[in-house]
Amino acid sequence: MPAPHTRWTQRIATVGVLAATAALVLSGCSGGVAGSGDSGSTDGPIKLGMLAPFSGSEAAFGDYMKNGAQMAVDEINADGGVDGRDLELVVEDDACDATASVAAAQKLVTAGISVSVGGYCSGATLPTLPIFMEAGISVVIPAANSNALVGQGAFLINGTGAQQAGATVKYINKVGAKSVAVIDDNTDYSKDLANSVIDQSKTDGDFEIVKTDSVNPDEKDFAANVNNVLGANPDFVVWTGYYQAGGLLVRQLREAGYDGPILVGDGSVDAQLAAIAGAEFVDNVVGTFTQTPDMLEGADTWIADYTETFGEAPGPYSTQSYDAVRVAAEAIAQAGSTDADAVTAALAAFDGFPLFSGPATFADDGTLEGSGGFVIVEPTGDDGAFVMKDNLQE
Secondary structure (H helix, E strand, O other): OOHHHHHHHHHHHHHHHHHHHOOOOOOOOOOOOOOOOOOOOOOOOEEEEEEEOOOOOOOHHHHHHHHHHHHHHHHHHHOOOEOOEOEEEEEEEOOOOHHHHHHHHHHHHHHOOOEEOOOOOHHHHHHHHHHHHHOOOEEEEOOOOOHHHOOOOOEEOOOOHHHHHHHHHHHHHHHOOOEEEEEEOOOHHHHHHHHHHHHHHHHHOOOEEEEEEEOOOOOOOOHHHHHHHHOOOOOEEEEOOOHHHHHHHHHHHHHOOOOOOEEEOHHHOOHHHHHHHOHHHOOOEEEEEEOOHHHOOOOHHHHHHHHHHHOOOOOOOHHHHHHHHHHHHHHHHHHOOOOHHHHHHHHHOOOOEEEOOEEEOEOOOOOEOOOOOEEEEEOOOHHHOOEEEEOOOO
């Protein structure tokens, strides 16, 4: 690795080593191209583009992602940049909406980005991939993890829906549930995760899927869905949608008399779930999620630096976005160029690059090799924040 990157690489490597010692490191429409990227440029700042939700129902995650990415940019620039050039983060709001994301992606292309390091909602990320690919822009995705994104030429820092489903099935087996209901919210991400859980239950589950159902996330009253689900008498419920509808569904399941375990997907792992459901209704609620900084031993300094810089603690996908920038910078450094083909080749050749979630080696389809780093969390932290419950290592 070129000398200018030594400090920031060593820093995350130290976190990884400490976390490994504690056994905590574990292995989310193309409209054409409105301009062109900056692939192969040789002067000026290297622009990295980030699409994230800063408005709409998932806006809580946007600042977490932007701040994590900016922290990496600032550190790399303080160490001399990449090949003597500073990085510049260019951010656009995709509002977790497919139409908005296409327009936002075209703005990033016009702005001259070299690598895309964004993507939270899978349904909003998927239609941007052809735009970036056509413009010759490499893509590193920090959060979106639908299986539909796999094999599209992008590199996923987050574990995939299939890996998250594997963690779900493993946990259901572990607690001994035998009859499971799976509910989605009809979005691409949610249905993809639900279908993955159902498929993997057939091969790896010691339980039966007794009911599947879909809610309309724009509604507030899920009484019909609740009745359908509870009529099947499940002893475990899986919810794969986002937290706004999820909070209402959890509350209405409890009010209808269901007191069994409810497992939510990573789209609902936010303190807003408890705020919407009501703190008294989230007992026995858990989630699947990749680790956040507070779950990692050895990340205290990183958390303190983040908090000092941005005036608030990091949250979901801060570390993945931080790592996405580091991965992009490392690939550009190894390629010796921002040329998309060279950067993509460098990404494909990664072998154990140290991330918060563990050493990164990409499979041929662009996913992280291994389990994707999913763990089980529960909303028992301050104000309903999710904290580590089970690292699924036993």
